[in-house]
Amino acid sequence: MGLFSSIFSLPLAPVRGVIWVGELIQDQVERQLHDPVALRSELEEIDSAAARGDLSVEEAEQAQRAVLERMTGSGVGPIDRKE
Template identity: 85%
Template sequence: MGLLSSIVSLPLAPVRGVIWVGELIQDQVERQLHDPAAFRSELEEIDRAAASGDLSAEEAEQAQQAALDRMTGSEVGPIDRKE
């Protein structure tokens, strides 16, 4: 029965391969997003940009908060503020 089921499911092999590659990519992206070394280097880059004047204090704070939100997974979508 194993040979018969293998032959019948053979056309689905490319789909399984694509799913497997997608899962590998997702795992790698999640590892990179939650890597403490990448997080630290991002914060250091924000600090350097703020120190050189490329970012204002408010922009630096927003960038740091965005990085922190990504690291903790508490990222919230954009909010339209009408003032």
């Protein structure tokens, strides 16, 4: 029975491979989005851009809020999974 199931599931192997690669990419993106070091550097970059005058006060606050939502996980986005 194992031989028959192997033969019939062989055409699905590329699909399983693509799904596996997609899951790996998604995990890596989530790790980078929620990495404390990366989040801190983003906050520092926002502060320095605001100090240079590249961002208005409202834009800086909005950007900081978005980073803090990612940090706390309170934001709902396409990458957030409800499990």
